[in-house]
Amino acid sequence: MQTRESCLQADSLDPLARLKPLFSLPPGVIYLDGNSLGAMPKAAHARSTQVIEQEWGVGLIRSWNTAHWFDLPSRLGNKLGRLIGAGDDEVVVTDTTSLNLFKSLAAALRLQGHAHPNRRIIVSERDNFPTDLYMIQGMIDLLQQGYELRLVDQPAQLERAIDADVAVLLLSHVNYRTGYMHDMAAVTAMAHRHAVLTIWDLAHSVGAVPVDLAGAQADFAVGCTYKYLNGGPGAPAFIWVAPRHRDQFWQPLSGWWGHSRPFDMAVEYQPADGIRRYLCGTQPVVSMALVECGLDIALDADMAQVREKSLALTDLFIALVEERCQGHPLTLATPRDHRVRGSHVSFSHPQGYAVMQALIARGVIGDYREPNVLRFGITPLYLGFADVWDAVEILKDILDTGSWNQPAFHQRTAVT
């Protein structure tokens, strides 16, 4: 039986508690939406001042060399690679997750076009994050080569959906809504038994759960830096390509940044060796530079400790909600099994939208996802056990008093 005192005791023993002071969080807020937009590292403002006032304002064009702007995608990519089991020159930070999905899907389809030219099926989950599905749909419509999207309703149906017609399996490692986490190594091995290539979207896993792309023998991966990596709003995304595939194909978003010698101004595209061929155009330097502030904190944390704390906090959150809020129509959408749980917890509630607005008004910031899902991101780098206790007490109060049932809490905003 947990108490607030036992939570404070757990906080006092937490080896990651030393990292919380590196983040700026507003007073009166318990932030449970770091899986949507991570909190601000305190170093971010000084870094932006340096980039804007010194590198841009004084260095001007020279900063592409002197401030190493040109190397940012690779340098940050190499740092990020250490969080996902990737080696140097396997990751670049660039563009958006959606665009990196397009590049990896184009590459995977091209590789399969050589090996298995008749395969025309791309498999994903109906509950995958929509942009993953939309990018597949855009590619299919563009190519006009008879590709089809095959969607499964449950992870357990995946194996049945994989057959000799399938070219590519594109999955989110951790589901954005439920928090279900695939066994990357097992699913990849299953796909490979059928000669299917895999693309993993790590948006909801990088920085939150251990990822070992090399160990899983994965093929392609993409992901996001503005969630658990705390890179800043809309910060550039990343792409990883297994070295065995990397130099076999140039991806079709073949802008000058991916050229082997961009400043030769050659007429013919010639892809760079290595992962830089997955670059396209000039990158947003200020947003890109800020990614490093969050990355450096993540690299300072022991990922095994992060995972241990994440499971402890999500266990605590589930246990407290079920104990303290019993009698209210909350249904757990997140797996109880540690092996398949990511780092956020979702409960559905028939009035989920209004309940979340009431929580936010009380300073407990989670988010809402259709349909009816209250989503709570559990970020071990800056959340503690007492935070979880306090959040659940506020949820309990809102449900017990029915204070969610106000007109203002039912008004939909553009971004929910």
Added chain:
Amino acid sequence: MQTRESCLQADSLDPLARLKPLFSLPPGVIYLDGNSLGAMPKAAHARSTQVIEQEWGVGLIRSWNTAHWFDLPSRLGNKLGRLIGAGDDEVVVTDTTSLNLFKSLAAALRLQGHAHPNRRIIVSERDNFPTDLYMIQGMIDLLQQGYELRLVDQPAQLERAIDADVAVLLLSHVNYRTGYMHDMAAVTAMAHRHAVLTIWDLAHSVGAVPVDLAGAQADFAVGCTYKYLNGGPGAPAFIWVAPRHRDQFWQPLSGWWGHSRPFDMAVEYQPADGIRRYLCGTQPVVSMALVECGLDIALDADMAQVREKSLALTDLFIALVEERCQGHPLTLATPRDHRVRGSHVSFSHPQGYAVMQALIARGVIGDYREPNVLRFGITPLYLGFADVWDAVEILKDILDTGSWNQPAFHQRTAVT
């Protein structure tokens, strides 16, 4: 005959001189590379502090609504549209120029695929900026539908290259190397006589020369905000689609930001009405927000005055170089004819690279472009007549003394 005094006199009469104090420029520098990376508006640092410390740090996820992050691409696009003869809901600021070229090329080919399904030629210039050519090559290679790139060596050859096999004509309005400016209305009319769709890359014209996309009856345009618009290093680019084409096709980089109701989390992509269907993924908010600082200055300037001053400054620069540096092997690469001149001036010199490095070491920052081209961006918002005089005097001194001929000035850097 110009003198430094006559230049100072011209500066004292310059109606745009009031804008120079809005920019931060380092002491001792004459900045002639604003066509590569524009100078820093002094407002940029305060804006970044607001976005990082307040909107991100305090507002956190709520800022997508409360700080209107979600609307940034449209709001900035509408502002930018006023500089290029576009109406509201015709422009979004997003992604990179290269990616926006891909979207517009996909849309143009699809439109032609309905109207003229046998046309398989895309025309451009051999001297177009390489990324434009590389993106075409990437698209051709991806589609595998028999498309071909037809390149012309001179603008005068364009008309001969346009025939009933041509689907799309993709040109830079102002050439990145020579500063040659196409007559957009005349070229578009010529293309349309042959039922060819046009894509204009405005990277070297927006903010520097008058652009009237509606008046030219153009089809598609893309461009860059980090050059003459002073949006910051690698700031997001823009795309414009003529209203008559805009809603006829959804472009294949169909990420969730282009969806009509992104937060419904629907499985099927349904494009937004209007120009937002040309969005793809989540945008880099900090870099994006800074674009507004530069845009606001550009909108405060009278574009006719900008053009008048640009021509006066480029005339002066050409006249002074030819007068003061005569006897040195400098060859003008930029048109003398005002009707076809953009806002930068290029001279070739057999030792162009070393001469430019010597200039930069003396605080005259232009840039070098293969082969042998010294490129000088003339930015009327923050350059004056005496700046041009002083720059040419330093060039003259470097050439007269041969001080460019030092080993350090021959060492190539990653980005030249």
